[in-house]
Amino acid sequence: MSSTEATTATTTVAAPTVVPVALGKRGYDILIGPGLIDGAGEELARRFPGSRYAIITDETVAEHHLDRLTGSMTDAGLDFTTVELTAGEGSKSFPVFESAIDCVLSARLERGDLLIALGGGVIGDLVGFVAGVVRRGMRFVQMPTTLLAQVDSSVGGKTGINTRHGKNLVGVFHQPSLVLADTSALDTLAPRDFRAGYAEVAKYGLIDDPAFFAWLEANWRDVFSGGPGRIEAIATACRAKAHVVKIDEKETGPRALLNLGHTFGHALEAVTHYDGTRLVHGEGVAIGMALAHEFSVHMNLCSPDDAARVKAHLEAVGLPTRLQDVPGGVGTAEELMQAIYQDKKVKRGRLTFILTRGVGKSFIADDVAPDVVKAFLGEKLRG
């Protein structure tokens, strides 16, 4: 070792955590770590030599993170255009879908070129769908900037938009070619959005990883404040999701476990008319998971202690857990049941629920009697 080298000050950038999604020809890597947006240009140049790009983002994300990305891509000599959409769920719609496609085609991108989804689940779902249909499928990169997107929506290839008949009813399965989850990008996220995403993190513990749930109970403050625990939590969640996606890419079986808390959660989103000022997705999921555990207690499947423990943890991080927590109320048990029936996971009148035998012991129950659910909801509404 020469003395010059020995005395040079060096910045240590920790290598990102890599979680592979093993889907054969459709496989890809999830890279997790701070500062990945700043290093994106180099990473892209290395992985996709000769390709051109269209970055699609929303205005809020653009304000905080777009310059870092375009700067990095310019430094790496990459050729790209940028499209900024309105922030919010409203962009998962036919008109925005059509105009995003028009932008991509105007940029003359070819099949081997890539779209970049820089944003939360809304941008990821929309851009993934656009990538899935332009020229019958072009490649795309997920750069998730919300916690929900980093641990859930950016991984697994579900894409889509909403219609007046319900959310996510139109879309395709289309896997990204790379996911770059820049964990420091979450620092600018609204606390409420961070918490909402945390509900999905906790979900992976509750599905089948009790040790992870216990770890979260001990370390959630570090996850929220951006310590090393954040990377670890996100990586654990991504590994869990990658595993489920690998064994059931098209959601014909076990992937349904990822819907823990979601049947109730979706119903709550529906009865509050997807009004994010009242309830965001992750909050619905938090209440839904608490209810799924309580319903499992009601069905004599789960101990009351486990249900209480789940509720206590969600409340500790500031998430809602009761129907009464939703501002403006959630209507009657009958209205909730109607919303449950509308949910696309309902098949031919029988209800599919994710139930549980305790923390980390969830399972798919595909023949739950609607009457029992309704009675349970009636009880919960009475307090």
Add this chain to the structure above:
Amino acid sequence: MSSTEATTATTTVAAPTVVPVALGKRGYDILIGPGLIDGAGEELARRFPGSRYAIITDETVAEHHLDRLTGSMTDAGLDFTTVELTAGEGSKSFPVFESAIDCVLSARLERGDLLIALGGGVIGDLVGFVAGVVRRGMRFVQMPTTLLAQVDSSVGGKTGINTRHGKNLVGVFHQPSLVLADTSALDTLAPRDFRAGYAEVAKYGLIDDPAFFAWLEANWRDVFSGGPGRIEAIATACRAKAHVVKIDEKETGPRALLNLGHTFGHALEAVTHYDGTRLVHGEGVAIGMALAHEFSVHMNLCSPDDAARVKAHLEAVGLPTRLQDVPGGVGTAEELMQAIYQDKKVKRGRLTFILTRGVGKSFIADDVAPDVVKAFLGEKLRG
């Protein structure tokens, strides 16, 4: 055998010809024969027990064939709704795509239910795309009613719509679950549309089946008049397409051979602004195939005799073969080159053409110099 049975008059309905498309889990059958629409109810009931249906068709096809289909489905006790769209290429558009999706969702079809595309390539491409995206993919049945749709568009899973940037630029690969090609449905087709479809039939001979081309030279009258040769021609074409689709489902390689005549053909469609009164797709393909052979002569690849033979056969059935055959003209060589560049099969400036060494000896040439093409077109425009 009892005497009662022996004396009963029986109608002999020949069993349909079955061409399997061997795509593993995505595999399906193409059934070819007269009267298949009348027998569709039974066939569907047997293959997809318990499913519900939405028939999507256009008004012209509805007038001729919808009653036979709905009658047959009603007789079989099937549950279905019907959607009638405007006839013509204009229905391969975003607004019609969106409204067709809305109809399907309004009918509350679930993932296991099926759409039925009753019509030509327009209906098939649109409905296939709708099926590909509703609930991230539902099943569908192709019931092609044009010759082009029976031998080409209904088989292979390419679906899509047009945009202002070009044709078929938005869509998905989504295989049907069954194709019912009722050969007698073609009796109501306009002669011009039949001829246009015939160009695609002849194409299969020209690609790699010289014996089929010779058979067509001898039997084309029987194909046009609806004799047994029609079924044989359609089955041969479907077998050829099924084979290519099997070895290259997503068109990353040999499937490009199916584009014989299409680079020139698409350019002609573009410069005539997709005005079907001037030129329909199959006519563009006929001229394109004649040009592809002549261009191959120009490149010293193909004998002038083979090119003349191809031209003679296409002319015999009444198809156009020369740039001068397009009413209103096709502009300059430069304008045609611009249209060729816009075509999606152009990659990074190099031109991919299907060229040929003679009848049935086509191959993919992916590095054709634009100057040579332009000079050739200039010559052809001069007569």
